[in-house]
Amino acid sequence: QVQLVESGGGLVQAGGSLRLSCAASEIRFSINTMGWYRQAPGKQRELVAQITSGGVSYYADSVKGRFTISRDNAKNTVYLQMNSLEPEDTAVYYCNLISSATYWGQGTQVTVSS
Numbered sequence: 001q002v003q004l005v006e007s008g009g010g011l012v013q014a015g016g017s018l019r020l021s022c023a024a025s026e027i028r029f030s031i032n033t034m035g036w037y038r039q040a041p042g043k044q045r046e047l048v049a050q051i052t053s054g055g056v057s058y059y060a061d062s063v064k065g066r067f068t069i070s071r072d073n074a075k076n077t078v079y080l081q082m083n084s085l086e087p088e089d090t091a092v093y094y095c096n097l098i099s100s101a102t103y104w105g106q107g108t109q110v111t112v113s114s
Contacts, residue, residue, distance in 0.1 A: 002026055002103045004095045009108030016112070017083045022095030022105055024076040032099040034071055034078035038091035038110075045094070049080060062088075085112045 008020040020036065035050025035058075049069040051057040057069050068081040078095065090112050095105035 002028075002097065002099070002101075004097060004103055004105035006093070006095045006105040006108040009093060009110045011111045011113065012085055014085060014087055014112055014114050016085050017081070018085065018110060020080040020082070020093055020095075020108060020110075022078050024097055024103070027076050027097065027099050029099045032097060034098075035096045036069065036078070036080045037094045037096055038089075039094070039107075040091040043091075048093070050096070051078065082110070085110075087112045087114045 003025040004022050006022045008018060010018060012018055030053060032053050033050050036048040037045050038048050039045040047060055048063055049059045049067055051069045051071050053073060066084045071078045089110060091110060092107040093110050094107045097103040
């Protein structure tokens with residue numbers, strides 16, 4: 001069973017930065033997509049950013065220019081660098097892997113205070 005282990009969440013003031021990491025225990029197919037979703041209280045889970053194994057990335061409009069997704073294929077790890085954080089970014093952030101199936105991490109809390 002593939003496991004995704006996230007780290008890097010926490011509490012930060014508005015305007016600050018955080019870096020999330022997510023390591024997959026294994027990725028069975030070389031063609032895959034890793035990404036980050038988030039879910040705020042009372043809201044649906046939404047896609048934040050994703051990146052293919054070939055390096056093509058996608059960002060939600062709300063985070064363009066502030067967040068950067070990257071990955072290290074040798075380490076089966078995806079990162080999300082979050083800059084200029086806003087209170088509206090407060091949510092539980094979930095790592096996602098689309099490979100032979102779809103896998104989710106346990107989630108990491110990001111709280112941005114005003």
